[in-house]
Amino acid sequence: MKTIVRLQDDHVVVKQAEKKTESGIIIPDIASKGGTAEMFEGTVLAVGDSVDNFKPGDYVTFGRSTMSIRTYNGKEYIYLREDAIYSVIAKVDEDYTPTQNEFVI
Numbered sequence: 051m052k053t054i055v056r057l058q059d060d061h062v063v064v065k066q067a068e069k070k071t072e073s074g075i076i077i078p079d080i081a082s083k084g085g086t087a088e089m090f091e092g093t094v095l096a097v098g099d100s101v102d103n104f105k106p107g108d109y110v111t112f113g114r115s116t117m118s119i120r121t122y123n124g125k126e127y128i129y130l131r132e133d134a135i136y137s138v139i140a141k142v143d144e145d146y147t148p149t150q151n152e153f154v155i
Contacts, residue, residue, distance in 0.1 A: 053122070057098035060132040064092035064110060064117075088114055089136065092128060101132045111136045 057063060067090070094108040104110065116134035120127050139155075148154055 055096070055122070055127075057096050059098045060100045061098040062101060062104060062110075062130045062132055062135065063095045063097075064112070064128040064130060065095050066126065066128055067091040067093075090114065090117075090128075091139070095127070097132075103132060104135060104138065109139045111139065 055063070089111050090113070091109065091111050094104050094106050094110055096106055097104055112128075112130055112135050116130055118129045120129060
C-alpha cells in the first residue's frame with residue numbers, strides 16, 4: 051500500500067538538490083552550506099490548492115529560515131509556503147528574451 055501526502059493551501063514540497071563529491075558521495079544541498087542566509091535549490095514535487103506560481107517539476111530557490119524538513123521512509127522533503135520561494139530556474143531557447151522579472155545566467 052502506498053502513502054500519500056496531500057498539501058493544504060499555499061504549501062509546497064521540494065526535493066532538495068544534491069551534489070556528488072569526486073569519490074561519489076552524495077551530499078544534500080542543505081548539508082553542504084552553512085548559515086541561515088544561504089539560498090538553496092530543489093525540485094517542486096507537489097503544491098497545495100492555493101499555489102498559483104509554481105508547479106511540480108519547477109526547479110526553485112529558497113532560504114534556510116523559511117523551510118521545514120520532514121523525513122518519510124528515509125527520504126527528506128522540504129516544506130515551504132509559496133511566498134518563501136524566491137525564484138524558478140529554467141532552461142530557455144538561445145533566442146529567448148527575458149521579461150522584466152527575469153535575467154539570464
